[in-house]
Amino acid sequence: MARITLDNLAHSYLAHPQSEADFALKPATMTWRDGGAYALLGSSGCGKTTLLNIISGLVRPSQGRVLFGERDVTTLPTAARNIAQVFQFPVVYDTMSVRDNLAFPLKNRGLPAAQIAERVGAIARMIGMEGELDRRARGLTADAKQKISLGRGMVRKDVNAILFDEPLTVIDPHMKWELRSQLKALHREFGHTMIYVTHDQTEALTFADEVVVMSEGRVVQSGTPQSLFDRPAHTFVGYFIGTPGMNLLPAQLDGATALVEGQPVTLAGAYAPVTGRVQIGIRPDAVRLSAGGAGLPFQLARVEDVGRHRILRGTVVGHPFNVTVPEGVAIPAGADRVTFDPARIGVFVDDWRVEPLGHEQGRAA
Numbered sequence: 001m002a003r004i005t006l007d008n009l010a011h012s013y014l015a016h017p018q019s020e021a022d023f024a025l026k027p028a029t030m031t032w033r034d035g036g037a038y039a040l041l042g043s044s045g046c047g048k049t050t051l052l053n054i055i056s057g058l059v060r061p062s063q064g065r066v067l068f069g070e071r072d073v074t075t076l077p078t079a080a081r082n083i084a085q086v087f088q089f090p091v092v093y094d095t096m097s098v099r100d101n102l103a104f105p106l107k108n109r110g111l112p113a114a115q116i117a118e119r120v121g122a123i124a125r126m127i128g129m130e131g132e133l134d135r136r137a138r139g140l141t142a143d144a145k146q147k148i149s150l151g152r153g154m155v156r157k158d159v160n161a162i163l164f165d166e167p168l169t170v171i172d173p174h175m176k177w178e179l180r181s182q183l184k185a186l187h188r189e190f191g192h193t194m195i196y197v198t199h200d201q202t203e204a205l206t207f208a209d210e211v212v213v214m215s216e217g218r219v220v221q222s223g224t225p226q227s228l229f230d231r232p233a234h235t236f237v238g239y240f241i242g243t244p245g246m247n248l249l250p251a252q253l254d255g256a257t258a259l260v261e262g263q264p265v266t267l268a269g270a271y272a273p274v275t276g277r278v279q280i281g282i283r284p285d286a287v288r289l290s291a292g293g294a295g296l297p298f299q300l301a302r303v304e305d306v307g308r309h310r311i312l313r314g315t316v317v318g319h320p321f322n323v324t325v326p327e328g329v330a331i332p333a334g335a336d337r338v339t340f341d342p343a344r345i346g347v348f349v350d351d352w353r354v355e356p357l358g359h360e361q362g363r364a365a
């Protein structure tokens with residue numbers, strides 16, 4: 001296992017990139033700790049696979065270095081990196097049994113038979129295929145084959161890292177949940193460094209200790225699921241994480257007050273004057289509803305019941321705005337005002353979070 005360092009890493013698929021827009025991965029520097037579980041999260045085309053392929057050696061970066069521990073692996077081929085990979089679609093040997101498929105990476109490294117048997121047994125239990133070890137892979141469903149791919153990816157204990165690229169795409173929804181929990185358990189047990197690419201926030205937030213959010217080739221924030229939820233560094237993170245995402249309202253700053261279409265909203269602290277486009281961000285669960293009284297005007301369009309809570313969808317001064325109300329809490333009749341807990345209002349300038357005066361943290365990109 002290894003700590004992974006990305007040192008000023010960037011990549012363009014063009015031979016002569018002219019501008020930042022030509023880079024599929026814009027410069028990124030970060031360190032992933034040995035034994036950490038990381039998710040690369042972002043929408044399609046944001047550069048997740050490019051970054052993963054640079055780490056695995058499938059893509060040679062245009063600039064920067066990749067280190068495994070102290071060792072510079074930037075120019076090493078995949079085979080020399082001692083990593084395991086699990087792809088979106090199953091890669092299994094059809095003519096081999098499930099057992100032999102799982103054992104393959106261990107046999108390749110010449111492990112003693114007893115150790116192989118023990119390890120294959122443990123992995124088979126994890127993927128729920130103990131009863132099928134002697135079946136041939138041919139004829140199994142795509143789902144089962146992908147479970148074998150996952151198992152094979154995790155069978156070796158001595159890899160530097162395990163890289164997963166959207167590995168649960170072909171798995172049915174119930175099994176997805178099951179395998180996600182299993183992966184997590186396996187991570188706890190063996191402490192592999194794991195990097196998991198997904199566009200699905202639920203997968204990222206349940207799997208990873210730390211989520212790296214990407215947008216348009218840029219790493220916009222890296223942090224624990226809770227920190228991304230509580231303190232998004234960028235409006236994209238606020239909007240992308242959370243169901244529904246963070247509400248954003250255009251505003252002007254005046255000390256400790258934000259003016260939304262001229263109407264005051266109290267903030268948790270005073271902000272320095274800024275130039276740029278200001279927005280305030282409020283999570284749908286940080287909103288109080290009332291009928292009349294103080295607050296911004298809210299026009300309710302519809303209520304969706306999603307079980308644990310209801311989502312009230314509407315607008316605030318012409319901007320889409322969602323409020324969540326927990327199950328068992330009454331929605332005030334004729335609710336037409338919203339107020340916010342000042343401590344849970346984020347302030348964003350040109351999409352990046354800014355902090356009030358006296359707060360020691362700046363941009364956390």
Ligand SMILES: Nc1ncnc2c1ncn2[C@@H]1O[C@H](COP(=O)(O)OP(=O)(O)OP(=O)(O)O)[C@@H](O)[C@H]1O
Binds near residue numbers: 013043045047051199
């Ligand atoms: N081999 C390639 N040649 C040229 N451009 C590429 C190549 N691979 C990816 N790109 C481009 O680089 C950008 C980032 O793609 P990448 O596959 O890394 O994103 P992603 O976040 O993994 O998306 P997806 O989930 O759709 O795979 C996209 O604009 C894509 O079109």
